[in-house]
Amino acid sequence: MRLLFLGDIVGRSGRIAVQERLPELRQRWTLDCVVINGENAAGGFGITEAICEDVLAAGADVVTLGNHSWDQREALVFIERQPRLIRPANYPSGTPGRGATVIEARNGARVLVVNLMGRLFMDPLDDPFAAVERELSACPLGEVADAIIVDMHAEATSEKLAMGHFLDGRATLVVGTHTHVPTSDTRILPAGTAYQSDAGMCGDYDSVLGMQKDEAIRRFIEKTPGSRLEPGLGEAALSGIAVETDDLTGLAKAVWPVRLGPGLQESWPVAWDARSA
Template identity: 60%
Template sequence: MNLLFLGDVVGRAGRDAVLAHLPELRRRLATDFVVVNGENAAGGFGITEKIARDFFDAGVDCITTGNHVWDQKELVGAIDRETRILRPLNFPEGTPGRGAAVFQAPRGRRVLVANVMGRLFMDPLDDPFAAVGHVLRQVRLGAGAGAGNGVDAVIVDVHAEATSEKMAMGHFCDGRASLVVGTHSHVPTADLQILPGGTAYQSDAGMCGDYDSVIGMKKEVSIARFVRKLPTERMTPAENEATVCGVFVRTDDRTGLGVRAEPVRIGGRLAPHLPEA
């Protein structure tokens, strides 16, 4: 299978870039399944149903989130209706929505997507490793579509601050997932690789946003906060042309494990990189 994961979408600039480039990316890469982290898509804070629908119409199959998932209050009531939006798996029992789901892909194939949030320097949620481990034990990767609990691919979005926690999750899932990819830091890391057990891994996919900024937000406000240590106006997303950042993974049809992993960067300020189909 050909999988595409796009990192945190930040504000209108990020949304516009994803909507503009995704149809061609799907065609060029013959993509079977697309996941986008959308937790900063609405003005930098959360996501709305309308924005989610726009992503789905453009070719997104699943939207993951993170610590800003509830910033747009409407999502609390909507997330149970729109099952293609995931919230972190390790929220307490009884939280609306779900953190993992199996989705149908072309030609009868099945893809498990799990969204989990780290605990280092973030909210003290339930154990992310126990949560992911429980989900992975429920499926058999590479067992073939339609074969009971078999899935053809497993994608894990680790929304976390610390690279050490993300790396540990990658190795924890190695051999049991097609792709483990970090989000939240908004900066693409240079460690994209296939781990020894066959799982594609990157510590952070980077953001889909304007990189003439401080992690997607207007740089003047962020600089003032660091320099003056005084209250400032509310941070808002930078609005110039965005770079779409993510990772492309090709899996082995028999095992479901990664055989190829390449970064995706298109538009905006970062050096472009587009995988060959």
């Protein structure tokens, strides 16, 4: 099975990049399942129903969220009727929506997608380790699920790494989101789980984490209130991770960083497509 995970969509430029490039990538790479983090898709803060539907129509199978899940208040309502949009599973009991979903991939396989949020330097949510244990116990790899993708939306690399090792051999992919900078530790852990500490973002990299530079810099220098942070308007790059699985075990047998577009050195799964991307 071929899986693609793309990091946080930031603003309009990130959405345009996904809508323009994902349909072709899905076809060229014969992708079975695509998951995208969309928590910054609406002006850099949250997601709307219309944007969610556009991302799904472009080829995403599941959209994950994070600490900006409810910045667009309508998400509290429409998440209940959109099973392919998930928020962190360790939100308190009674929070709208769901923290995991099972979808049928293009090849007919069952893919469990789990969204988690870290607690270090983040909102004090429930224990993400206990939350993911519940989800995987109900839908274990190789028994109920043919593949398992875990989006660990967290600030601290240590917490993401701990989750990767905690799930090694029990999930297909554990990937970090939230910090918007792609890390260079793309690899397969000892028991077969693909891992990357942060997938990066789908956004304008001539920016500060996807936001226009001037106001972001001013805030560091002056430390006074100013104008609202706005997403960068330049051409966006897509950033994420591609995984090829062993169909017998559901674990990873090959993994590649994905970086396509301006601002980053490009990278993609050459085994899937040797042509220039």
